[in-house]
Amino acid sequence: MNLRNGRAIVFDLHSKTSVEQALPEAKDLEAVSATKVADGLIAQHGNDCLVLGTGVLTGSLVPASCCGIVRCGGQRPKTVPLLGFLGTELKMSGFDFVVIKGVAQSPGYLWIRDGVAEFLESKEMSSMDSWARTDKIRADQGDSKIQVVAAGPWGDAGLGSSQLVTNYWGGEDKVGMAAEFGKRGVSAVAFRGMGELELASPEQHFDEALLLIREHIERLGKSRGLASYSEIAARDDFAKLAHRHVACYGCPFPCRTFLKTSEDPGELRLVSKEPGYLHYDLAALEKAFQLGADASTASEVIATCAKAGAEPVAVMSQMERMGKTCTLEEAEEVVGQPAEIPLTGATNFERSFENPREYDECLGLGLCPRYWAKVGYDLEKIASSAGSGLGWSPK
Ligand code: SF4
Structure with a gap:
C-alpha cells in the first residue's frame, strides 16, 4: 500500500x-x-x-x-x-x-x-x-x-x-x-x-513535488512567517521580537513565528529555558491585541494558557468579562483556577x-x-x- x-x-x-x-x-x-x-x-x-x-x-x-x-x-x-x-x-x-x-x-x-x-x-x-x-x-x-x-x-x-x-x-x-x-x-x-x-514512482513523485514547491515559492515571495498569512501578525512590536520562522514537515512557506520575549531575539543560542513562544494561533493573538496587550504580553498570556492546556480566547474573554486587563498576572490568576467557562467559537x-x-x-x-x-x-x-x-x- x-x-x-x-x-x-x-x-x-x-x-x-x-x-x-x-x-x-x-x-x-x-x-x-x-x-x-x-x-x-x-x-x-x-x-x-x-x-x-x-x-x-x-x-x-x-x-x-x-x-x-x-x-x-x-x-x-x-x-x-x-x-x-x-x-x-x-x-x-x-x-x-x-x-x-x-x-x-x-x-x-x-x-x-x-x-x-x-x-x-x-x-x-x-x-x-x-x-x-x-x-x-x-x-x-x-x-x-x-x-x-x-x-x-x-x-x-x-x-x-x-x-x-x-x-x-x-x-x-x-x-x-x-x-x-x-x-x-x-x-x-x-x-x-x-x-x-512505499512510493509508486519515487523519482517522479520527487520531481513533481519539487515543481509544485518552486511554483508556490515563486508566487508567494519572501516569507515573513505568520505576518505572511495575516495582518494580525503584521505589527512592529511582533516583528521586533521575531526570532525565526519555523516550518512543519514539508512546508516551504511557514506560518509559525517564534518570538523571543525573555532574551534578545537575535540571540541564536538557547540561553533561557523558556525564551519565548511559537505563534500560529491567529485567534488568540487577535484577542490579546484587541484587549490592548503588546506582542510580548500576548506571548506570555498565550504561553500561560498553553501550559495549563486552556483555550486562550476563552480565557481572555473570561478575563474581559471579569473586568481584568490582559496581563500575565491576570492570566495566571484565571488559568490557575480551572473552571467551566464558555468556548467562544473562535477558530x-x-x-x-x-x-x-x-x-x-x-x-x-x-x-x-x-x-x-x-x-x-x-x-x-x-x-x-x-x-x-x-x-x-x-x-
Ligand atoms: S501550520 Fe505548518 S504547514 Fe501550515 S502553513 Fe503553518 S508552518 Fe506551514
Missing part, C-alpha cells in the same frame, strides 16, 4: 492491551479521507472512542503534507488537526490510525513507537502542566524528537474550554478536545517512529477556508489547510503531484 502502513492499532486503556487492525486498500478520495476512516473506526469500536489518524498524503512529498487529526464521535463529532511533525511521526510509528478505547485505571500517557503501543501510568504527570509533560516523556524515553500531544490541568478537569497542546504550542484545538483526553485518564499521547513508506485553521467542505477535504488528505488555502486549494494540482506517490490520483 503506497504512502500508508495499511493498519491501525486499537488500544484499550482499561486493560492496557492492544490489537492491530488491517485497513482496507482504497483508491477513492472519499474512502481514504482521514475523517471518514476515523468515523468508520468509531462506528466499529464504539462512540466513546477517540481516534488519532493521518491522511493518505501525510508524510508524502506534496507540500505541507504534515497533517494528522484527532477525532471523537458522539452526538457532535469533533476534529482537531495535528500539525508540526506530529502527523508524520504518527505515520512513521507504523500505524495510520490509533483508536483509543475505554478509560485508564490510573492516569498516564500512551507511548507509540515503531509498531509498539503501551500505556505508562504516571500519577506524577497529573500534577504537571503540558510543557512539563512533554519534557518528562522526552527525558524518560531519552529522545528529544518524540512528538507529544498533551492535555494540561484544564483537560484533566474535563473542561470544555481546554485545549490540546502539541510539543508546547497551542492553536489546533478550538473544540475542547483536551477534555476528551482528561476524561479517559490520558495525560498525553507520544509518537516516535523510524518507519518507511484558527478553519478560518483559512470559506468553504468548510474544502477545509475538511484538505484535512482529510493530510494537508495543512492554512498553507493550501494560501496557495489556492486545487485538487487537480494536488492530484498531479500525489498520483506518482500513491499510484492513483485522488480526484
Whole structure:
C-alpha cells in the first residue's frame, strides 16, 4: 500500500492491551479521507472512542503534507488537526490510525513507537502542566524528537474550554478536545517512529513535488512567517521580537513565528529555558491585541494558557468579562483556577477556508489547510503531484 502502513492499532486503556487492525486498500478520495476512516473506526469500536489518524498524503512529498487529526464521535463529532511533525511521526510509528478505547485505571500517557503501543501510568504527570509533560516523556524515553500531544490541568478537569497542546504550542484545538483526553485518564499521547513508506514512482513523485514547491515559492515571495498569512501578525512590536520562522514537515512557506520575549531575539543560542513562544494561533493573538496587550504580553498570556492546556480566547474573554486587563498576572490568576467557562467559537485553521467542505477535504488528505488555502486549494494540482506517490490520483 503506497504512502500508508495499511493498519491501525486499537488500544484499550482499561486493560492496557492492544490489537492491530488491517485497513482496507482504497483508491477513492472519499474512502481514504482521514475523517471518514476515523468515523468508520468509531462506528466499529464504539462512540466513546477517540481516534488519532493521518491522511493518505501525510508524510508524502506534496507540500505541507504534515497533517494528522484527532477525532471523537458522539452526538457532535469533533476534529482537531495535528500539525508540526506530529502527523508524520504518527505515520512513521507504523500505524495510520490509533483508536483509543475505554478509560485508564490510573492516569498516564500512551507511548507509540515503531509498531509498539503501551500505556505508562504516571500519577506524577497529573500534577504537571503540558510543557512539563512533554519534557518528562522526552527525558524518560531519552529522545528529544518524540512528538507529544498533551492535555494540561484544564483537560484533566474535563473542561470544555481546554485545549490540546502539541510539543508546547497551542492553536489546533478550538473544540475542547483536551477534555476528551482528561476524561479517559490520558495525560498525553507520544509518537516516535523510524518507519518507511512505499512510493509508486519515487523519482517522479520527487520531481513533481519539487515543481509544485518552486511554483508556490515563486508566487508567494519572501516569507515573513505568520505576518505572511495575516495582518494580525503584521505589527512592529511582533516583528521586533521575531526570532525565526519555523516550518512543519514539508512546508516551504511557514506560518509559525517564534518570538523571543525573555532574551534578545537575535540571540541564536538557547540561553533561557523558556525564551519565548511559537505563534500560529491567529485567534488568540487577535484577542490579546484587541484587549490592548503588546506582542510580548500576548506571548506570555498565550504561553500561560498553553501550559495549563486552556483555550486562550476563552480565557481572555473570561478575563474581559471579569473586568481584568490582559496581563500575565491576570492570566495566571484565571488559568490557575480551572473552571467551566464558555468556548467562544473562535477558530484558527478553519478560518483559512470559506468553504468548510474544502477545509475538511484538505484535512482529510493530510494537508495543512492554512498553507493550501494560501496557495489556492486545487485538487487537480494536488492530484498531479500525489498520483506518482500513491499510484492513483485522488480526484
Ligand atoms: S502553513 Fe503553518 S501550520 Fe501550515 S504547514 Fe506551514 S508552518 Fe505548518
